Amino acid sequence: MDSAASSFRIQPPLASAYNEPGLTFDGEDWLEAEIPPRPWVAPGHLLRGAVTVYAGGAGVSKSSLMVSCAVALVLGLPFGKFRPVNPCRVLTYNVEDDQDEQRRRFSAATRHFGHSVHDLTGKLLRVGVERIGTLLGERHERFGPLPAMEELELRIAEFEPDVVILDPLVELHDRDENDNTEVRRVMAHFRSLAVKHDVALVLLHHTRKGTAAAAGDPDSARGASAVIGAARIVLTVTTMAEPDAQAFGIPADQRQNYFRVDEGKANYSALGQADWFEKVVHVLENGDAVMAPAPWTPPVDVITPDKRASIEADIAIGSDTGPWAAKLSKDARSIRNLFSRHGVSTLKGQQALLDDLLMHGFEVATFKRLNRTTAQGIRSADGRPANVSWVAGAEDLPEGTLQ
Numbered sequence: 001m002d003s004a005a006s007s008f009r010i011q012p013p014l015a016s017a018y019n020e021p022g023l024t025f026d027g028e029d030w031l032e033a034e035i036p037p038r039p040w041v042a043p044g045h046l047l048r049g050a051v052t053v054y055a056g057g058a059g060v061s062k063s064s065l066m067v068s069c070a071v072a073l074v075l076g077l078p079f080g081k082f083r084p085v086n087p088c089r090v091l092t093y094n095v096e097d098d099q100d101e102q103r104r105r106f107s108a109a110t111r112h113f114g115h116s117v118h119d120l121t122g123k124l125l126r127v128g129v130e131r132i133g134t135l136l137g138e139r140h141e142r143f144g145p146l147p148a149m150e151e152l153e154l155r156i157a158e159f160e161p162d163v164v165i166l167d168p169l170v171e172l173h174d175r176d177e178n179d180n181t182e183v184r185r186v187m188a189h190f191r192s193l194a195v196k197h198d199v200a201l202v203l204l205h206h207t208r209k210g211t212a213a214a215a216g217d218p219d220s221a222r223g224a225s226a227v228i229g230a231a232r233i234v235l236t237v238t239t240m241a242e243p244d245a246q247a248f249g250i251p252a253d254q255r256q257n258y259f260r261v262d263e264g265k266a267n268y269s270a271l272g273q274a275d276w277f278e279k280v281v282h283v284l285e286n287g288d289a290v291m292a293p294a295p296w297t298p299p300v301d302v303i304t305p306d307k308r309a310s311i312e313a314d315i316a317i318g319s320d321t322g323p324w325a326a327k328l329s330k331d332a333r334s335i336r337n338l339f340s341r342h343g344v345s346t347l348k349g350q351q352a353l354l355d356d357l358l359m360h361g362f363e364v365a366t367f368k369r370l371n372r373t374t375a376q377g378i379r380s381a382d383g384r385p386a387n388v389s390w391v392a393g394a395e396d397l398p399e400g401t402l403q
Contacts, residue, residue: 039198040085041073041084041085041088041162041163041200042069042073042082042083042084042085042200043083043085044081044233044263045069045081045082045233045235046163046200046202046233047200047232047233048162048194048198048199048200049194049195049198049199049200050191050194050200050201050231050232050233051187051190051191051194051201051202051203051230051231051232051233052200052201052202052203052231052232052233052234052235053169053202053203053204053205053221053227053228053231053233053234053235053264054066054202054203054204054205054234054235054236054237054261055205055206055207055218055220055221055222055228055234055235055236055237055264056204056205056206056207056236056237056238056259057206057207057238057239058206058209060237060238060239060259061237061259061277061279061291061293062167062168062204062237063094063096063097063105063167063168063204064105064109064279064291064292064293065237065259065261065277065293066092066165066167066202066204067092067102067105067106067109067292068109068112068292068293069082069165070090070092070106070109070124070163070165071106071109071110071112071113071115071120071124072084072113073087073088073090073162073163074087074088074089074090074119074120074123074124075087075113075115075119076088077113079295080261080275080276080277080295081261081275082275087123088123088161088162088163089123089124089125089159089160089161089162089163090123090124090125090161090162090163090164090165091124091125091127091155091156091159091161091163091164091165092124092125092126092127092164092165092167093127093128093133093152093164093165093166093167094126094127094128094167095128095129095133095167095168095171095172096167096168096171097128098128099126099128102126102128103117104284104288104290105290105292106120106124106126107282107284107290108282108284108290108291108292109292111282111292112280112282112292112294125155125159125161127152127155129148132148133148133171133172134146134148134171134172134173134174135148135149135152135166135172135173136149136172136173136174136175136186136189137173137174137175138174143175143185144189145189153193153197156193156197156199157197160197161197161199162199162200163199163200163201163202164193164194164197164199164200164201164202165202165204166190166201166202166203166204167203167204168203168204168205168206169203169204169205169206169227170205170206170222170223172186172203173186177222177223177224178223178224179224180224180225180226181226182224183223183224183226183227184224184226184229184230187226187227187229187230187231188230190203190230191230203227203231205221205222205227206221206222207220207221207222207236208220208221208222209222214236214238215236215238215241215260215262215274216236216262216263216264216274217236217264218234218236218264218265220236221234221264228264228265231265233265234263234264234265235261235262235263235264236261236262236263236264237259237260237261238259238260238262239255239256239258239259240255240256240258240259240260242255243304243305244260244304245258247302247303247304247305248298248299248302249299257278257279258276258277258278258279258296259276259277259279259293260274260275260276260277261274261275261277262274262275273343275295276295276296276297276298277293277294277295277296278293278294278295278296279291279292279293280292280293280294300345300346300349301343301344301345301346301348301349301350301353303344303349303353307342307343310342311338311339311342311344311353311357312357312362312380314338314341314342315335315338315357315362315378315380316380316382316384316385317384317385318377318384318385318387318388319332319333319337319338320332321333322367322369322375322377322385322388323365323367323377323378323379323385323388324338324377324378325375325376325377325378326354326358326364326376326377326378328347328350328351328354333377335350335354335378336350339353339354357378358378361380361381362378362379362380362381363378363379363381364376364377364378364379365377365378365379365390365391366390366391367379367388367389367390367391368389368390368391374391
């Protein structure tokens with residue numbers, strides 16, 4: 001390390017916190033229009049001055065996903081719901097892949113976008129390790145940045161990236177990953193790094209071994225909960241579940257080729273439903289076959305078990321003007337409105353779902369309106385909506401009959 005690097009030392013964030021109060025007090029009035037917009041780099045995913053955690057199991061393709069996201073950031077192109085605001089400069093720090101493997105992955109990723117690796121030159125800095133890549137740990141009897149962290153921060157200051165991606169978290173420190181106090185110190189350092197250099201900082205994190213990670217469940221993350229607590233945004237990366245594969249018509253032996261990204265914790269974002277990806281293999285000019293994920297759209301009007309349960313629950317509640325009507329029309333009470341709200345948008349799909357509901361516990365029954373006229377609506381097997389005056393034995397009465 002050169003003399004500048006050897007004299008560069010970072011004080012642990014917690015140490016400085018004890019020496020300086022660091023409080024701000026605001027009792028003034030303000031104008032909403034003058035509040036600066038949140039500094040999104042990729043809305044819902046990356047925010048300047050904040051930490052984003054992508055959590056997923058081994059082999060779910062977190063690293064490959066981040067390679068493709070890094071390419072999208074450099075090129076300023078959308079990648080599923082990951083949509084950079086502008087082209088960016090990106091620094092990646094990868095402890096697990098050597099230089100050749102990183103080049104293979106980025107070569108495959110650029111092909112998805114119709115670009116070449118030459119389009120990344122000068123805007124993407126790939127950092128690897130020759131030995132151990134630990135950044136934070138015990139040094140001179142105190143916790144803080146190790147030489148690798150000091151050198152990395154010098155390169156961050158020099159390269160001035162918009163985004164820094166560190167992969168994986170477990171290899172970046174020497175603390176007990178199950179100790180909240182210790183992990184909180186690690187996360188505090190990464191948060192201060194994001195603020196100091198005005199970057200969106202991404203940490204790739206593993207989920208617990210031996211348990212099936214649930215999509216969107218931040219508690220499935222490995223180790224101390226302080227990782228999730230300190231992150232501003234948490235996204236889970238999970239392999240397609242068996243029920244989803246069945247609903248989408250994906251053969252069981254191909255299910256591992258698909259994965260999803262869901263909000264696990266998004267204090268400032270509103271991503272909505274899952275972002276799906278398919279693993280696509282690209283053959284490089286050297287003959288290597290390398291996987292890179294590509295955005296994937298599930299078949300239209302697919303009804304997963306969770307979606308079916310939500311639809312049935314909403315039918316049991318009823319519409320704002322009474323039980324849902326078993327007709328696909330523009331009427332405010334039409335079940336079509338409910339189906340559309342849940343993403344079942346085609347007439348064919350709506351009709352098939354309605355027929356299936358009426359074959360499995362739901363029925364069309366007559367109820368009495370407030371003006372004493374009758375109408376028909378869909379009733380669940382246990383008689384809901386419960387706040388409706390159902391007319392026993394009146395299934396054949398035409399709508400509008402006075403009672």
